[in-house]
Amino acid sequence: MAMEFLHFQCSANYVPLTPINFLERAALVYARKTSVIYGTLRFSWRQTHQICLKLASALSQLKISRGDIVAALAPNIPALYMLHFAVPMAGAVLSALNTKLDSATLALILEQLEAKIIFVDYEFVEAVVKALNILSEKGVKLPLLVAIPECDHALTSSIASNFPSGSLDYNALLEMGKHDFETVQPENECDPISVNFTSGSTGNPKGVVYSHRAAYLNCLAQIYRCDLGEMPVFLWTVDMFRCNGWCCTWAMAAVGGTNICLRAVSGTIIFHSIHLHSVTHLCGPPTILNMIANAPDCDRKPLQSKVDVVVAGSLPIRQVLEQVVELGFIIGHAYGMTEMLGPAIVRHWKPEWDYSSSVEHEMIKHRKGLNNLLIQGVDVKDPDTMKSVSYDGKTVGEVMFRANTSMLGYFKNPKATKEAFRNGWYQTGDLAVRNRDGHIQLKDRKKDIIVSGGEIMSSLEVEAVLLCNPKISEAAVVGKPDEELKQVPCAFVKLKEGCSASAEEIFKFCGDELPSFMVPRAIVFGDIPLNSTGKVQKFILREKAKAIVGAISDQNLKDSAFKCMHCHGTTEAPIPERHSFQ
């Protein structure tokens, strides 16, 4: 019978799912409501729709069409928000780039993207021009540069003089556009809408492609899991270039919210914005919690009404969380990844949580946490047999997702895509166990797990213990190759300002708290390398740890930042070798 209905599918009952529709609806339903605020600038939803139509029209006049890539490099300013709609409305694909990238990496990404146009905020014109020069030397065809001045300002002549010839001013481009432009709807809802680059904690940022369908459905998921309600006031503390601002760019149009755009984020700005605009929601990296907790006393005031703040990544220390909660914020902790369009699972943080296990990859035990309304499958599986692990709290497997809110694939990388979607599930690379009640307890990144003498340990669990030491501010543990045990844990530790500690002291501390096989065999004191998201670059630490193997007898590393110190075990179990570097 199914076949007999296929001819009934028409535009009346089948409309490709696309976030463009949210803006079209907002222009009608929330016509006069404020969509975007930036300093003294304000736009209504009707105006926003009209600006996006004009932008799309201008892009179309520049011969941008279906499937072309338009890149953008800007902080969370209105223009970048508008491009999230305007670029797909011209049928094209938006790639919002990380503003923290250096020119060399930018050049690499631009070469890969083959973007036809790049929109650049005035602050970043210099970096982009440098990247374009690199490309130019390689004989690569350059994208057209559109420079975005500060809103309502013209570009200063010093910036403008830097431009490659043929560059355009954003406002001039906008003027070209016609507001009666007919939006290009996706032919297929699975057509790409954006390319977002991973933060590159493994060293190679990969372009992750989102479809219109996934983005649309993920907006609905985001509304539900972040309790956005109707007409929230959203403070842009999460970068729009991260998973399209966790898809909040589009979701705000769905719920008729107000976007408070920001060029930069600080504790003072957060409190100021909350006070001025009655902000209801914000999200971003956990550093925003530190900003809130550490804001100057004159700014840090208890809230007048509920503000939801959702963060993804390692939570800051308990004291900070408690301070933030005390001020009246409701903290949501997200687990997700660029490939899942941002946070896949969000749960509310509560002071009664078992904090020892809540260092980024803690248990997902909240009701909503186990599974997301829009995720069709989440499981912990043996990646070889694809069998679900037993609910014993012990058997380690890999967290896998099956969801319409998953990426389309890696940009121009079918090999990596095939690998990530092996056996029809998205393989996160995160290892976990299933507790008896079915809850998933995350253990570690697959490549960060340490196997020592047949025992499997989570580097995060060792780090959690290290962070309980009152003298330690940051800690990272990686596996160090070992002839006898295959690997042994090696700890990189940063002490709090004004603190000093010996390796012996740290060994003793770990020995009291951990089984002997989990006690680090070497400790390195010093700064810990972070990437632009604030994630530890363990691939660098693994290289350093490898170097230690050869440097044991020297007691000195070539890297002048670290000094090697031989030492002996202080815990009861006999430990053959332990080294510390500081």
Place this chain on the structure above:
Amino acid sequence: MAMEFLHFQCSANYVPLTPINFLERAALVYARKTSVIYGTLRFSWRQTHQICLKLASALSQLKISRGDIVAALAPNIPALYMLHFAVPMAGAVLSALNTKLDSATLALILEQLEAKIIFVDYEFVEAVVKALNILSEKGVKLPLLVAIPECDHALTSSIASNFPSGSLDYNALLEMGKHDFETVQPENECDPISVNFTSGSTGNPKGVVYSHRAAYLNCLAQIYRCDLGEMPVFLWTVDMFRCNGWCCTWAMAAVGGTNICLRAVSGTIIFHSIHLHSVTHLCGPPTILNMIANAPDCDRKPLQSKVDVVVAGSLPIRQVLEQVVELGFIIGHAYGMTEMLGPAIVRHWKPEWDYSSSVEHEMIKHRKGLNNLLIQGVDVKDPDTMKSVSYDGKTVGEVMFRANTSMLGYFKNPKATKEAFRNGWYQTGDLAVRNRDGHIQLKDRKKDIIVSGGEIMSSLEVEAVLLCNPKISEAAVVGKPDEELKQVPCAFVKLKEGCSASAEEIFKFCGDELPSFMVPRAIVFGDIPLNSTGKVQKFILREKAKAIVGAISDQNLKDSAFKCMHCHGTTEAPIPERHSFQ
């Protein structure tokens, strides 16, 4: 570029949208939470999933497969709830039938459906057996009858003895099923999941086919527009056979709600259930508001916590609404139709509404009301030119929808489907104007509008005025053919118990309130024919009105229930002819 990503579509990032998934998720996320309560019976979500798996397995053993139709005739009992998942889980299509249908209509519908199996609640076995006898006489192949006894009871032998040979007992069928059955997922998300019959206010119930995709998306819409939140307690006062209980059958699994099943509804039962189960939501026809307002004093108590009640259809009189609101209920008023999977738009009723315009098809002026998050287009258009009407509050057009939450089409009726989806929009048959601010003001059903001497009038607006007369309890106005004016309004009026009124009195009343062309030219006193939903059957009244033309000089109708009385106009404007029948 779009093409280059198509090969990335796999089960990891593309899962057919289907409400079956909500149950699978609920079995994990809300495993031990209560899913269904019926009298002393309780089921958890895990149990519900297992029962549905067993039912699907049993259906599959009975050779039910992809696309087959399984019918059901039952009140809101747990078995009918389970069938909403079990039937699609076997790949089949559910048709829940109206329990108020007579055997002749049932026979017609069953013949059209060619259902392979029909599940029948013990109360309705007799009616179905009668219908099957009609079919049998026509030589039509009969469906297998599965009789559902009252939960936990066996069928009484008097009912069982009635069965056609080969009939099954629901519990025996359930026993056949295996809980390790592998659910049949839809091959295509646009495959049909159910067939729901319209209430037949035009005389011909049409089968409306829903797809998995539409049902899934409409559940998300329903969660948003009815503020269902997480884990609501839902009282089943809306028939599950109406648009699959407005899709709440499936939506409850999505949000892990508790379904309070009911065999019958009354004011006492509503208050008793709210008290016993802490009900948070209920919906249905406006009569439930009367039930609430008119419940016995001992039951009618103010609520302890918020209860949302959404009704679709003509709202009862203001006094009833105010009484219900005073008790603590929050009233939502829905506008929708079977073809849009139930209520498309819901707005909260507020006492400050302009009541004169809120008789069923009042203004849709609430923010959410203008357009629904999941509806891609709603417009008022000239059905001939398909141009949007101007925002002048005057130009009448037809309300049209374009939505993924629209029906797949009419069952075995491509002609009616093509007509309903003409020009790529679903044409509701409701006429409306657009106010200056873009809000849609509904006027009347297309076929109920009256055109008199070039003037267009809404029968509903005349009815609204009639209902303001304290002596009138029900009113319906239709067009009566007229040689000179093309049509003139003819009113059918039911007086309140113990009241008497002359036609002159009613004419005078209307003349004071309405422009002369809208004042009824004939008034008929008596009962007003309603269909099973409580909607006025205007096609019957139109026939009656036609008969009046021929009967004017007789001053008597053949229909003995009505008596014709000639009378003269009492308003200032000269009105050529007016008649009343009582």
